Amino acid sequence: MTPSPTTTTTPTTIPALLEHSAREFGGHTYLITPDERLTYQEAEQRSAVAARWLLREGVGKGTRVGLFFANGVDWVIWWLAASRIGALAVPLSTMYTPAELAKVVRLADIGLLVAPDRVLTVDVAERLEAALPGLVDQQTGALVLGTAPYLRRIAITGDTDRRWATRYDEAATASVPPAVLAAVEAEVSAADLAVMVHTSGSAADPKGVIHTHGTLVRQTATWPAAVRVVTGWDGATRVLCAMPFFWVGGLLAVTGALHEPTTVLVLPRLDAETALDMVERERVTGVVGWPAFTQRLREHSTFGRRDLSSAPLLREGPLDIAMTDVPDGYPVHRTMSETAGGFAHTDIAIIGDDGTPVDSGVVGELRIRGVGVMVGYNKRERWETFDEDGWYHTGDLVYRNDGDPRLFYVGRTSELIKAGGANVSPLEVEAVIADFADVTQCIVVGIEDPVRGEEVCAVIVPADTELDVASLASRAREQLSAYKVPTRWAIAASDQIPTLQSGKLNRRALRDLVVDGVLTSVSS
Template sequence: MELPDLGFRPTIGAALTRAAAEFGDVDYVVTNTDRITYAQAERRSALLARRLLAHGVGKGTRVGLFYPNGTDWVLWWLAASRIGALVVPFSTLYAPGELAKGLRLGDVHLLIAPSRAVSVDFAVFLEDALPGLATNAGTQIAVREAPYLRQIWITGGTDRRWAHAVDFTDSVEDVVPQEILSAVEAEVCPADPAVMIHTSGSTADPKGVIHSHGVLMRQSAFLSGTMNGFAPPGLPTRYLSAMPFFWIGGILHVTGSLHSPLTILTLARTEPGAALELLERERGTGIAGWPTLTQRMLAHPDFSRRDLSSCPSLVDLPADLSLVAVPGNVPRHRSLTESGGGFSTTDVLVVDDTGEPVPAGSEGELWIRGPGIMLGYNKREPWEVFDADGWFHTGDRVFVLDDEPGIFYVGRSTELIKTSGANVSPKEVESVLDRHPSVQSSLVVGVGDGDRGQEVVAVVVPADPGTFDADQVSVDIRRDLSAYKVPRRWIVVTADDLPLLTSGKPDRRELTRRIEAGLIADGR
């Protein structure tokens, strides 16, 4: 496989240096309260990197970040990455126990956080997560709940004796010389681990997916072409990143925007009204995020009064970008976790239950290998993750077509609905429902049924709750779906009723549990 030539050494630090030199005066990250250019990001992260080095942080040190989307997250991520530390970002939606588990599983040495993260008082939150912390004698941390944790840095001020207070000023105290930083950066290579992303929702303990600098830089190169394609002629590309930076989708945005001048618009909490305001004010040209947010923006009362002429894709294209220019009703595979991005530097195989390749058009399990996938799972040996030939068995049900680029995603093996002996892909049903004018968004799940094994249930956010007619929708979608795929039960909800994973994706397992427990009632 021939790897793409990016024009620079594929490390985050090298990409930042190039970006600052070639388009340094362009905005890199813009929020509703702050903004930084590429040049400012390079200069300010260099100072933070020198401070990290002075405190013993270096190649391989595991640095946890507990920040919402914003310039502070990006600056610390750049600072740690350019000296070769392994960044472990944590969800700001975590409960205290979840953060404690993440610190322990990730063997985090240094945790960096603001005094407040969205609405969370972090000092109180962390003392709840780590009960031994409040009695810690000083800034050298030693707590049983996270045995590798040695330092906690807090920005924005703190009175806790266990915390080391830091800021973003240009002070040269407590830092190593610039020439040491330059020498360190020269030793960071594409093979070095860059980030550990904890997955959510499938196991009792989240798996830590580790990606190298090379994978992140090569797999994020697609972003330029995608987001530039949505920008109207003559306008600079400024897109709303509606994926959390602590998840791989958001990391690909902040990494991908180092390839070319792509201004990221983002919010600490992506609320539809605030997103519309930011898009209008900054003349945003596109959106990169889950379709549920786009659908909520379209339904928001402010939508009609905002000048969004700079962002025609908000109304002209499907809310789910994986449905752009696809044949039929099945979306293209997003491939964001194990592969880090797309499949441009990844070998792909679609196989049956025996591991034999299936012909084009036939459904099978997706296997991947090659330089474009993860290094592996944290605390798992390679043989536990990859087979003897190097293939990673994703568990995703997909198919490919002759003369069609991409891989078409049917669902997870564990998501497929088995009803009366037939398999039903929730994604296929959802793609049909979401095109219906009465439906704003939908989720389809399988609920236990004594006669059929599972019953196909549609949970729908209607375009107009007062006029939604499930019986009519059932009739209409039979034009595109076999009878056994048509939902037998319909549940009408608001977008806020849908449970979400910490990644921002819908939590199908929790939704199914609520339906089976009678916590969500039928709406027809």
């Protein structure tokens, strides 16, 4: 059964957790980037200033605040600021194309979007104007856009000359005394909504997974201990997080590190040489990321001559940290968006095809419920997400062994593609490519890949006999994040697309035609 939440000694809101960390180990370094460092005390002080500015701008409990930042200090400051006043933080992927960004801003009902003037090489103002038609003609603080009907302000933290932009001014926080912020924080409860993380699902639109403060805080409490286990290091933890903060893996790291003095190192862009420089210089004890990035580190020309003695598993351990000390060759189940990254306060059932629990060592579908599970999906009723007994059916195939609390991941019951650690919805990719004039039909399937887990493969029925795969890939990249763009393409005639007796598409059979070479495929 799920442990009673009343028995925990951990603070149950983000503001309370931040106050605890600043008081107990405030001088410890919390975050390191290639050019910045942030202590817990500094995180508390700087986020207080940003939180008071948000209050001055009318942001309060329940306001949906979009965060469009690369991994770094600013992301942490504004996430903490929004969380401290009870706003619902909505991290936005910096990999979004304009079309994807517009979709999520609308779906999430974002009221205020906060962003710098640049994200890596992206001019943020230009990206937003491309995403939101009509924005260029809007005025500061009074946005009225049919494509994003709840969006009222876009705050730019850097320099900008756009008339529609609200400018962040630290001096303006003087009108909101610290005592008011303290009073606001005291009203934030464990039951209040804290964060909405978007993940691809079985539908074409991304799903907004919503967590309360209580769930997010409880589920991340075991992260520091888990990192020590998978890195094999018992001392002070200094971990390089190679996962974006706008997905659950990165959110788990930045929240988990608030529980214990833990230093998280991040890069705004995943670059192998910069990462190795940081590992060596900062004496990193381990790397948390997907196998593909670890492989890039090991393949770097300087890897062999680096002093990586502080992180022995980076050199000698398995490519995938989820494969650390596994008994049967299957990885430990990784984090889930729907449980905020952990299973500590989660009821777990592993159910077989007959609808009953399976025995130890037997594979079944993972079902979860309890205080460690999401409130639900944005804009979906509870009955659409949970069954009548409160269980969420994950679609993950797992098993457990007697005496071992870990879940071992075997695969998915659904057709969701897991490419390089990211969920890719076939329907979303198909909707984009099928709209091309030279494409009659597009079916997307996942093909097993030794590095990325699965490769996104598009099977195309062309409108003409001649089809330029390079052109298809180029056009897809204009509307889809890079990890969603197919890296393998197969051409088929319409009568080669297999169907079930019901007339529905048989994706498994289609995947087999590609794998077996019946349908010739090429890489892009």
